[in-house]
Amino acid sequence: MLNKIAFLLLVLALPFAGLSQTATPEAILKVSGEVKTPLSLTKDDLAKMKRTGAILKDRDGKEVPYTGVALQDVLEMAGVTLGRELRGENLVKYVLVKCADGYEVLFSLAEIDKGFTDRVIILADESMGKPLPVAKGPFRIIVPGEKVPARSSFQVVEIVIAFAKD
Ligand SMILES: Nc1nc2c(c(=O)[nH]1)N[C@H]1C(S)=C(S)[C@@H](COP(=O)(O)O)O[C@H]1N2
Numbered sequence: 001m002l003n004k005i006a007f008l009l010l011v012l013a014l015p016f017a018g019l020s021q022t023a024t025p026e027a028i029l030k031v032s033g034e035v036k037t038p039l040s041l042t043k044d045d046l047a048k049m050k051r052t053g054a055i056l057k058d059r060d061g062k063e064v065p066y067t068g069v070a071l072q073d074v075l076e077m078a079g080v081t082l083g084r085e086l087r088g089e090n091l092v093k094y095v096l097v098k099c100a101d102g103y104e105v106l107f108s109l110a111e112i113d114k115g116f117t118d119r120v121i122i123l124a125d126e127s128m129g130k131p132l133p134v135a136k137g138p139f140r141i142i143v144p145g146e147k148v149p150a151r152s153s154f155q156v157v158e159i160v161i162a163f164a165k166d
């Protein structure tokens with residue numbers, strides 16, 4: 001009798017097990033390459049970090065506020081050579097941002113480090129209190145103070161650190 005009940009419960013649970021497999025997987029942002037600790041970050045991970053804002057001037061010159069975390073903080077979490085370590089050959093490292101649609105943009109570490117610049121590039125996941133729309137999210141790099149929004153790449157899936165020399 002108990003066995004029958006157990007079997008029945010199993011059969012009833014099967015469709016749910018199937019459902020959870022087909023549900024949309026949570027978006028992950030990877031940080032890889034010349035890092036001490038490769039990262040796989042979710043939106044929840046970003047929510048726990050120090051939050052900051054940045055303004056993006058869009059194609060029509062309209063200023064749109066975004067919030068997220070400083071790109072520097074994300075890279076430091078991965079152990080990228082920023083701060084006191086950003087000197088010598090580490091100045092030849094670049095940050096390649098890869099997006100789900102194949103779009104890619106590049107920064108040098110010195111463009112991101114607060115010892116070099118006051119401009120704070122952020123990894124945004126919200127705008128005006130809402131998560132970014134699917135077509136522009138869930139993660140977007142926001143580069144404030146640039147004349148065009150071309151490096152403010154959306155649908156970011158991976159950030160790769162590498163040496164520009166061998
Ligand atoms: N992933 C991705 N990000 C991208 C682009 C793109 O094609 N793919 N285009 C860039 C360019 S050239 C511009 S002008 C802006 C446009 O952003 P908007 O559509 O939010 O105004 O996104 C930038 N980020």
Ligand SMILES: [Mo]
Binds near residue numbers: 148149150
């Ligand atoms: Mo553009």
